[in-house]
Amino acid sequence: MKSTATIYIPIVMMLCMPLTLDKLDIAILQALMRDARASYRQIARTLRTTTPTIAYRVERLKKAGLLKGFIPVLDLESFGRGAAGLIFAKVKGNTAREIIERILAMQQVRGVFLISGESNLLIKVACKDLVGFQRFEEELARIEGLEINNVIMIIRSLRDEPGFPLEEGVVVELKCDYCGGPIRGEPLTFRAGGAYAFLCCRSCLQLYREKYRTRIKKLKQKQTN
Numbered sequence: 001m002k003s004t005a006t007i008y009i010p011i012v013m014m015l016c017m018p019l020t021l022d023k024l025d026i027a028i029l030q031a032l033m034r035d036a037r038a039s040y041r042q043i044a045r046t047l048r049t050t051t052p053t054i055a056y057r058v059e060r061l062k063k064a065g066l067l068k069g070f071i072p073v074l075d076l077e078s079f080g081r082g083a084a085g086l087i088f089a090k091v092k093g094n095t096a097r098e099i100i101e102r103i104l105a106m107q108q109v110r111g112v113f114l115i116s117g118e119s120n121l122l123i124k125v126a127c128k129d130l131v132g133f134q135r136f137e138e139e140l141a142r143i144e145g146l147e148i149n150n151v152i153m154i155i156r157s158l159r160d161e162p163g164f165p166l167e168e169g170v171v172v173e174l175k176c177d178y179c180g181g182p183i184r185g186e187p188l189t190f191r192a193g194g195a196y197a198f199l200c201c202r203s204c205l206q207l208y209r210e211k212y213r214t215r216i217k218k219l220k221q222k223q224t225n
Protein backbone atom coordinates (compact mmCIF):
# COMPACT_ATOMS: atom_id res chain seq x y z
CA MET A 1 0.00 0.00 0.00
CA LYS A 2 1.39 3.33 -1.05
CA SER A 3 0.69 6.07 1.43
CA THR A 4 1.75 9.67 1.37
CA ALA A 5 0.31 12.50 3.36
CA THR A 6 -1.17 15.83 2.57
CA ILE A 7 -1.78 18.86 4.69
CA TYR A 8 -4.94 20.86 4.42
CA ILE A 9 -4.77 24.62 4.42
CA PRO A 10 -7.99 26.50 4.96
CA ILE A 11 -8.12 29.34 2.47
CA VAL A 12 -10.18 31.45 4.84
CA MET A 13 -7.05 32.02 6.94
CA MET A 14 -5.63 34.11 4.13
CA LEU A 15 -8.25 36.75 4.73
CA CYS A 16 -7.23 37.46 8.32
CA MET A 17 -4.67 40.04 9.38
CA PRO A 18 -1.12 39.97 10.75
CA LEU A 19 1.61 37.27 10.52
CA THR A 20 3.13 37.12 7.06
CA LEU A 21 4.56 33.86 5.76
CA ASP A 22 8.16 34.13 4.68
CA LYS A 23 10.41 31.93 2.55
CA LEU A 24 11.16 29.59 5.45
CA ASP A 25 7.47 29.06 6.34
CA ILE A 26 6.71 28.23 2.72
CA ALA A 27 9.70 25.89 2.47
CA ILE A 28 8.57 24.09 5.64
CA LEU A 29 5.00 23.71 4.36
CA GLN A 30 6.32 22.42 1.05
CA ALA A 31 8.59 19.94 2.82
CA LEU A 32 5.63 18.72 4.87
CA MET A 33 3.46 18.43 1.78
CA ARG A 34 6.10 16.25 0.17
CA ASP A 35 6.40 14.11 3.26
CA ALA A 36 4.27 14.91 6.27
CA ARG A 37 6.19 12.38 8.33
CA ALA A 38 9.55 14.06 7.86
CA SER A 39 11.14 14.85 11.21
CA TYR A 40 12.02 18.39 12.24
CA ARG A 41 15.64 17.34 12.12
CA GLN A 42 15.34 16.12 8.54
CA ILE A 43 13.58 19.30 7.47
CA ALA A 44 16.15 21.43 9.30
CA ARG A 45 18.96 19.65 7.49
CA THR A 46 17.36 20.13 4.06
CA LEU A 47 16.61 23.78 4.70
CA ARG A 48 19.99 24.42 6.36
CA THR A 49 18.64 25.64 9.63
CA THR A 50 18.29 24.27 13.17
CA THR A 51 15.79 21.77 14.57
CA PRO A 52 14.45 24.24 17.20
CA THR A 53 13.82 26.79 14.43
CA ILE A 54 11.72 24.25 12.55
CA ALA A 55 9.89 23.21 15.72
CA TYR A 56 9.12 26.85 16.47
CA ARG A 57 7.92 27.60 12.93
CA VAL A 58 5.75 24.47 12.71
CA GLU A 59 4.20 25.30 16.07
CA ARG A 60 3.49 28.82 14.82
CA LEU A 61 1.89 27.51 11.62
CA LYS A 62 -0.27 25.17 13.69
CA LYS A 63 -1.33 27.93 16.09
CA ALA A 64 -2.21 30.13 13.14
CA GLY A 65 -4.55 27.38 11.97
CA LEU A 66 -2.62 26.90 8.75
CA LEU A 67 -1.60 23.37 9.52
CA LYS A 68 -4.83 21.56 10.29
CA GLY A 69 -3.37 18.11 10.54
CA PHE A 70 -1.69 15.29 8.73
CA ILE A 71 -3.96 13.02 6.78
CA PRO A 72 -2.77 9.87 5.02
CA VAL A 73 -3.71 9.82 1.37
CA LEU A 74 -4.31 6.30 0.17
CA ASP A 75 -3.73 5.32 -3.39
CA LEU A 76 -6.96 3.68 -4.44
CA GLU A 77 -5.37 1.90 -7.39
CA SER A 78 -2.94 0.15 -5.10
CA PHE A 79 -5.88 -1.56 -3.48
CA GLY A 80 -6.43 -3.28 -6.80
CA ARG A 81 -10.02 -2.90 -7.82
CA GLY A 82 -10.92 0.59 -6.73
CA ALA A 83 -13.51 2.46 -8.76
CA ALA A 84 -13.56 6.22 -8.61
CA GLY A 85 -15.65 8.75 -10.42
CA LEU A 86 -17.07 12.24 -10.64
CA ILE A 87 -20.77 12.79 -10.45
CA PHE A 88 -22.30 16.02 -11.69
CA ALA A 89 -25.65 16.64 -10.08
CA LYS A 90 -28.18 19.32 -9.39
CA VAL A 91 -29.81 19.97 -6.06
CA LYS A 92 -33.15 21.64 -6.22
CA GLY A 93 -35.50 23.40 -3.89
CA ASN A 94 -35.35 24.29 -0.25
CA THR A 95 -34.03 20.94 0.91
CA ALA A 96 -30.63 21.59 -0.73
CA ARG A 97 -28.84 21.94 2.59
CA GLU A 98 -30.29 18.68 3.90
CA ILE A 99 -29.42 16.85 0.70
CA ILE A 100 -25.84 18.07 0.80
CA GLU A 101 -25.52 17.08 4.48
CA ARG A 102 -26.73 13.63 3.54
CA ILE A 103 -24.22 13.34 0.70
CA LEU A 104 -21.38 14.58 2.92
CA ALA A 105 -22.17 11.82 5.40
CA MET A 106 -21.79 9.08 2.81
CA GLN A 107 -18.63 7.08 3.28
CA GLN A 108 -17.83 6.77 -0.42
CA VAL A 109 -17.89 10.51 -0.95
CA ARG A 110 -14.36 11.92 -1.09
CA GLY A 111 -15.20 15.44 -2.15
CA VAL A 112 -18.19 17.69 -2.65
CA PHE A 113 -17.98 20.93 -4.59
CA LEU A 114 -20.57 23.59 -5.29
CA ILE A 115 -20.02 24.47 -8.92
CA SER A 116 -21.31 26.87 -11.52
CA GLY A 117 -23.19 25.75 -14.59
CA GLU A 118 -26.02 23.40 -15.42
CA SER A 119 -25.10 21.10 -12.53
CA ASN A 120 -24.51 22.84 -9.24
CA LEU A 121 -22.87 20.00 -7.40
CA LEU A 122 -19.80 17.89 -8.15
CA ILE A 123 -19.32 14.78 -6.07
CA LYS A 124 -16.07 12.87 -6.03
CA VAL A 125 -16.64 9.24 -5.23
CA ALA A 126 -14.40 6.30 -4.46
CA CYS A 127 -15.73 2.77 -4.09
CA LYS A 128 -13.99 -0.53 -3.67
CA ASP A 129 -15.14 -1.83 -7.04
CA LEU A 130 -17.50 -1.16 -9.96
CA VAL A 131 -20.40 -2.97 -8.33
CA GLY A 132 -19.96 -0.75 -5.28
CA PHE A 133 -19.89 2.30 -7.50
CA GLN A 134 -23.09 1.29 -9.22
CA ARG A 135 -24.81 0.72 -5.89
CA PHE A 136 -23.69 4.11 -4.74
CA GLU A 137 -25.09 5.69 -7.88
CA GLU A 138 -28.43 4.01 -7.27
CA GLU A 139 -28.45 5.18 -3.69
CA LEU A 140 -27.77 8.71 -4.86
CA ALA A 141 -30.51 8.51 -7.49
CA ARG A 142 -33.04 7.70 -4.78
CA ILE A 143 -32.45 10.99 -3.01
CA GLU A 144 -35.41 13.24 -3.65
CA GLY A 145 -34.52 16.69 -4.92
CA LEU A 146 -31.25 15.52 -6.41
CA GLU A 147 -30.87 15.09 -10.11
CA ILE A 148 -27.85 13.26 -11.53
CA ASN A 149 -26.71 14.86 -14.78
CA ASN A 150 -23.49 13.09 -15.60
CA VAL A 151 -21.30 10.31 -14.26
CA ILE A 152 -17.67 10.14 -15.24
CA MET A 153 -15.44 7.26 -14.26
CA ILE A 154 -11.83 8.04 -13.45
CA ILE A 155 -9.58 5.75 -15.46
CA ARG A 156 -6.39 6.74 -13.75
CA SER A 157 -5.46 9.38 -11.24
CA LEU A 158 -2.36 11.33 -12.28
CA ARG A 159 -2.55 14.01 -9.62
CA ASP A 160 -5.14 14.61 -6.96
CA GLU A 161 -4.09 17.01 -4.24
CA PRO A 162 -6.04 19.33 -2.02
CA GLY A 163 -4.72 22.76 -1.05
CA PHE A 164 -3.49 25.60 -3.21
CA PRO A 165 -0.11 26.81 -4.48
CA LEU A 166 1.88 28.38 -1.66
CA GLU A 167 3.30 31.84 -2.03
CA GLU A 168 5.40 34.08 0.11
CA GLY A 169 3.58 36.95 1.72
CA VAL A 170 0.44 35.03 2.66
CA VAL A 171 -0.85 36.63 5.82
CA VAL A 172 -2.23 34.59 8.71
CA GLU A 173 -3.61 35.38 12.12
CA LEU A 174 -1.92 34.20 15.27
CA LYS A 175 -3.80 34.36 18.57
CA CYS A 176 -2.28 35.24 21.93
CA ASP A 177 -2.14 32.22 24.25
CA TYR A 178 -2.96 34.41 27.22
CA CYS A 179 -5.62 36.90 26.18
CA GLY A 180 -6.79 35.26 22.94
CA GLY A 181 -6.39 38.51 21.05
CA PRO A 182 -4.68 38.76 17.65
CA ILE A 183 -0.89 39.02 17.51
CA ARG A 184 0.38 41.79 15.25
CA GLY A 185 3.75 41.05 13.74
CA GLU A 186 6.34 38.79 15.33
CA PRO A 187 4.98 37.14 18.51
CA LEU A 188 6.68 37.08 21.91
CA THR A 189 7.35 33.49 22.83
CA PHE A 190 7.62 31.48 25.98
CA ARG A 191 8.87 27.94 25.88
CA ALA A 192 7.09 25.73 28.38
CA GLY A 193 8.02 22.08 28.44
CA GLY A 194 8.36 21.07 24.80
CA ALA A 195 5.76 23.50 23.51
CA TYR A 196 5.79 27.13 22.55
CA ALA A 197 3.34 29.71 23.72
CA PHE A 198 2.81 32.83 21.63
CA LEU A 199 1.96 36.08 23.31
CA CYS A 200 0.82 39.44 21.97
CA CYS A 201 2.57 41.81 24.40
CA ARG A 202 4.95 41.98 27.36
CA SER A 203 2.20 41.98 29.95
CA CYS A 204 0.57 38.87 28.46
CA LEU A 205 3.98 37.21 28.44
CA GLN A 206 4.47 38.13 32.10
CA LEU A 207 1.01 36.91 33.08
CA TYR A 208 1.33 33.71 31.09
CA ARG A 209 4.69 32.99 32.69
CA GLU A 210 3.22 33.48 36.18
CA LYS A 211 0.20 31.32 35.37
CA TYR A 212 2.48 28.60 34.02
CA ARG A 213 4.81 28.72 37.04
CA THR A 214 1.89 28.50 39.46
CA ARG A 215 0.56 25.51 37.58
CA ILE A 216 3.95 23.78 37.65
CA LYS A 217 4.34 24.54 41.36
CA LYS A 218 0.93 23.03 42.11
CA LEU A 219 1.77 19.94 40.06
CA LYS A 220 5.03 19.50 41.96
CA GLN A 221 3.27 19.89 45.29
CA LYS A 222 0.78 17.23 44.28
CA GLN A 223 3.61 14.89 43.36
CA THR A 224 5.42 15.36 46.70
CA ASN A 225 2.23 14.98 48.76
Ligand SMILES: [Zn+2]
Pocket residue numbers: 176177178179180181199200201204
Ligand atom coordinates in the same frame (compact mmCIF):
# COMPACT_ATOMS: atom_id res chain seq x y z
ZN1 LIG B 1 -2.31 38.85 24.81
